[in-house]
Amino acid sequence: MTAESQNIEFKLTWRDEYLKWICGFANAYGGTIFIGKDDNGNVVDLKDAKKLLEEIPNKVRDTLGILVDVNFHQTEKGNYIEILVEQYPYPVNYKGQYHYRSGSTKQELKGAALDKFLLQKKGKRWDGVPVPRVSINDLKQETFELFRKRAFRSQRIDEYGLDDNNEHLIENLQLKEDKYLKRASILLFHPDPEKFITGAYVKIGYFESDSDLRFQDEIHGNLFEQIEKTTELLFTKYIKALISYEGINRVETYEYPIEAIREALLNAIAHKDYSGGVPIQISVYKDKIMIWNEGQLPENWTIETLLDKHSSKPFNPDIANTLFRSGHIESWGRGISKMTEQCFKYGLPAPLFFFKSSGFWVEFRKDIYH
Known part of the structure; x- marks a missing residue:
């Protein structure tokens, strides 16, 4: 039994609206549509299979402007056809609509998602x-x-x-x-x-609980200014320091390692999807700090990929290159391991990393029990 996936779709019968599914496969990674199979991949017999064998390639060519291979299969349980769709290097549209295969579903691209897709097909990035x-x-x-x-x-x-x-x-x-x-x-x-790019700033809030915001700040300006101002504000207003003395010298030991928090902020700034119009958000609690930026993981990456040794694939290559040249970041994909090492040196648990809907989170915890 085969399930539907990124590259496989099952349909009981043919409908011309399934040209949208073909469009979606062509715009993503290609795939195969089986006509005459149920959702579990079982053959249900397609009565007009031979007729569709001739009609579908013409409809695809005339409507989408691409070519597909359509194959006829005959089994003891009945007939079915398979439509083999290749990934196309240029955008394919269905009557002006751009569809895209994501996982086992098809979605119509609109707004910022469509802009991003068209840029990628042209070999450009948003920044x-x-x-x-x-x-x-x-x-x-x-x-x-x-x-x-x-x-x-x-x-x-x-x-x-x-x-x-x-x-x-x-x-x-x-x-x-x-x-x-x-x-x-x-x-x-x-x-x-922000005259040109909505939401290009950082927002910090101190929370007693998720529903109890006590105070907040916004940091505006260009990215270099945001990096310096945000780091300074976090460690002068939001993060406490323990005061001790070595002889006559005053020593301040912060609750969290500055290098780790700064690295997380740099990652958020370098990898944020600025087309979304939403600021970077830093939520400070008495026992944790959470840093969020809108964005996506690289194609076929998971959180586990990030935790392992990996190459550097910045979401904004031009921004990342400039931050690298200025010495703010490295180009080896070591940001997560550096954050983890700094936390261990401080006697803190490893930071947590997770991806939800349209955003990436980093969470620093003050002790291992929370």
Whole structure:
């Protein structure tokens, strides 16, 4: 018995609306549709199988503009046909609608999901899309100076390149396409990215319980500013420090390792899906901290993939490259292991990582019993 899956669909009879399913397979990873089988994959006999053998390829070609193989099968239980659909490198539409196979279901892509799909089919990522009517002069000089200082210390960019003017620096960072700045350059260097990108900020809240919010803050500005301001605010207002003395020297020991929290924040900023229009959200409780960003795991990845040694596959490659050059992040996919190591050094349990609906969570716990 075979179940429906990412690449397999069963239908009892043929209906022309199933062209949408073919469209979905072509836009995803390809697959096979069996006509004349029930949901469990049992043959139920397709009376007009031979007729459909000729009709379906023509309907697919005329409606979708693609070619499929249709095969006839004869068994003791009856006849059925299989439609073999290849993955297509360009977007396929059904009467102006774009359908996509996800798991064992078909969905029509709309809004931000459709924009993302079309960009990927063109070999582009969201942060690499050019933005008209913005110039180098609109970007923040102080942020360029901050980047140069950090990049000089990290030694991840040619020293002579740091002496170039801002325009050449943007070009060297691949943050420009022809005469237009990319979205990544707006997020990284513009004084107010939210003029162009809704929800491009960080929100922090302190909760006594899930329903009891005591106070909150919002951190705006470009991504470099958000990184510094958010880290500072968390460790001056939200996270307590134990005070001790070594001789006459005052020593502050925070409840959570700064390096681990900062790494989680950097991951959220680098991998966030900025097309969703929702800010990064940091929820602080008396016994835990939870950091959330909208986004998706890479195709065919699971949480287990992240916990194992893995390659780096940033959701926003242009943003991630610039953060790497400035020394903020690495390019080896070691962020999760670094967070875990820092927590163990602090005597804390390993952070939890989980993915729900449209977002990714990191949870730091104060002790192993909570």
